[in-house]
Amino acid sequence: MIRGGKGFTxxxxxxxxxxxxxLVGIAYPRYTGHVKxxxxxxxxxxxxxxxxxxxxxxxxxxxFIDAGGISAGNDRYRIAVTLNLQHFNLVATPIIDSVMMGDPCGDFSLSSSGERSNPGSAPDMSRKACWGQ
Incomplete structure (x- = not known):
């Protein structure tokens, strides 16, 4: 049988x-981590x-009561606001079925005192890793 040299086996x-x-198995998790x-x-x-x-x-x-112009969030997170006379608390929760659902950082919470936390975060996630500071 004569074999032609054109093509791949x-x-x-x-x-x-x-x-x-x-390569895809290595690159895809890194890519999704960067996106998150x-x-x-x-x-x-x-x-x-x-x-x-x-x-x-x-x-x-x-x-803080009756403050308007507060964002409801974006396509990945919803922001809930609690307003009192002299205190506020902002909580960003991942939207169900978004790419951030199940993110190890969980929710993002910021208070009027400047306290930043991540309720529901994985035990091995630090505040620095989630907040980037």
């Missing part, structure tokens, strides 16, 4: 496929902006 294609699958860090930084920025907005409102009005 099945074994060559399987080896190439195995190499590609190995970016989304965490985005929600930290949103919470900080909302806290600054609330502090400006308090400076003008002497209370």
């Amino acid at each position: 099945l074994i060559e294609l399987l080896i190439a496929l195995a190499i590609i699958a190995t 860090r970016t989304y965490r930084a985005e929600i930290v920025g949103m919470l900080t902006e909302q806290a600054q907005h609330l502090e400006r409102y308090y400076t003008k009005n002497g209370t």
Whole structure:
């Protein structure tokens, strides 16, 4: 049987496929980890902006109650706000079925005293890892 030199054998294609699958298996988790860090930084920025907005409102009005213009969040997190006379608390919770659902950082909480926490975070996650500070 005469073999033409044009084309690839099945074994060559399987080896190439195995190499590609190995590279994807290594690269994809790193990529998704980078994307999640970016989304965490985005929600930290949103919470900080909302806290600054609330502090400006308090400076003008002497209370946090009835402060308007508070963001509800984005496509990945919902922000819940608790307002009192002299205290506020912002909590960002991952939206169900978003890429951040099940993130080891859990929720992001920022209070008027500047306290930052992550309720529901994995035990091995530090505040620095979640808040980027």
